[in-house]
Amino acid sequence: MDRKISHSSRLFLGLIFIILYLPIFFLIFYSFNSGGNMYDFESFTLDSYKELFADTRLLIIVLNTLLIALLSALISTIIGVFGALAIHSFKKRSTKNTLLSLNNVLIVSPDVIIGASFLILFTMAGIKLGLYSVLLSHIAFCVPIVVLMVLPKLFEMSPSLIDAAHDLGASQFDVFRKVVLPYITPGIFAGFFMALTYSLDDFAVTFFVTGNGFTTLSVEIYSLARRGISLNINALSTLLFLFTIILVIVYYFITVRNKPNGMGVRR
Template sequence: MERTGNAAKIYLTLIFIILYAPILYLIFYSFNSGGSMNNFESFTWEHYSAVFSDTRLIMILINTVIVALLSALIATIIGVFGSIGIVYMRNKSIRNSLLSLNNVLIVSPDVVIGASFLILFTMIGVKLGFASVLISHIAFSIPIVVLMVLPKLQEMNSSLIDAAADLGATKGEILRRVIIPFIKPGIFAGFFMALTYSLDDFAVTFFVTGNGFSTLSVEIYSMARAGITLTINALSGIIFIVTLLLVVGYYFISQRGKNPVGMGVRK
């Protein structure tokens, strides 16, 4: 590592610059008094004050966060048990068909998922609104959780389980003490990717929502025809900074607390 240290640093720095460039670009223009994402005129806070005076927008943001967190959590729980079930499936062809079925929702275009979920919900009489949106987000996030958890499960040396069983551990104990800790990085990866799926989704939410329930993505997409206002840039800026602070803060607190809550922390 010592020899390649500098090259490695440059490479990683470049990756991070590219990942953050569009976000910094958005934030830069959120201070533009010109009113659009070109020709920076002069510095202003007006778009930020517009965010705080728009109660409707704040409520939509809160809805978005609730749906994202809850759907990612529930999808992770279902997905983790699903993937454990798949991996320990005896019959190889059933296992492979399950894996294919698992990925159907990843390959399907959002419009198709949205339209068919809408038909499904109206058929079984689910009221369109918070519940239907939450259920849909759980549904389309499960496959990505399974995809992220599976490789960790496959890596797991089954002699570990055998050893635990030989020592007299029950199934529940093996699950809690051996399997879950081992696949923990996969579980967190699945949770975070499910969050991404939920926050990015526009088409499915649009179709299955109703009764005044809306998410940020739906709001932003429908604004496109008349132009997205810089209020949205300002809002994204705030979301970004808050998320960053939360994540960094949480990380260092958990580091200090000796009980690290992170992905793949070795114990």
């Protein structure tokens, strides 16, 4: 019976992966089509990639996207870590749950509502739509993600570690630097990479708060797709997919490397 269940589970898992990845591989396959369409594959070519790298405007958009993603991930990680520490510091369980619920509002709310809210806010505040409006919006919806990644590590940490550090004469800053920070490092890395991925992937919120002369890859791909089928979109999507895989691999090796360092007091 167990074998049958195991075999059925594997088949189901394989089917799910096929459904998820088949369209992606289909897109990648036709990015090398010399026919210029996604119907008949004529021969292998790199023309779409050559055109992509020759497009100066698109390269600037790629740099804009990476800049926004890295800055928003870095800033939101810093804010999110201190936010998680603040929530964890409250003694009352009801207070923690209330703050955590407020933190989750931006995660569970529809992107369209969040984007429209930020658009109204920036318009009322007189902030010009562009780099800063996109950056502030990305930071805002990335912070709750970081908090959710860091909080579980704080809840796992035994209070005896902090008490032992104080008994050894460590100051409050030393406790944070040598005990708390090393312990929650895997959560910090997880939050950073999650924020980076969310920022790179976001379309709905960015679509509302971006202005003339500034855009990101998600908005640009949407604009290109509306004009019709172009293999440049396939080539660009292929590169983004490969970049995402590299991020996942880097995150995996970093978390594996930091696992043994999450316990005990560092001197």
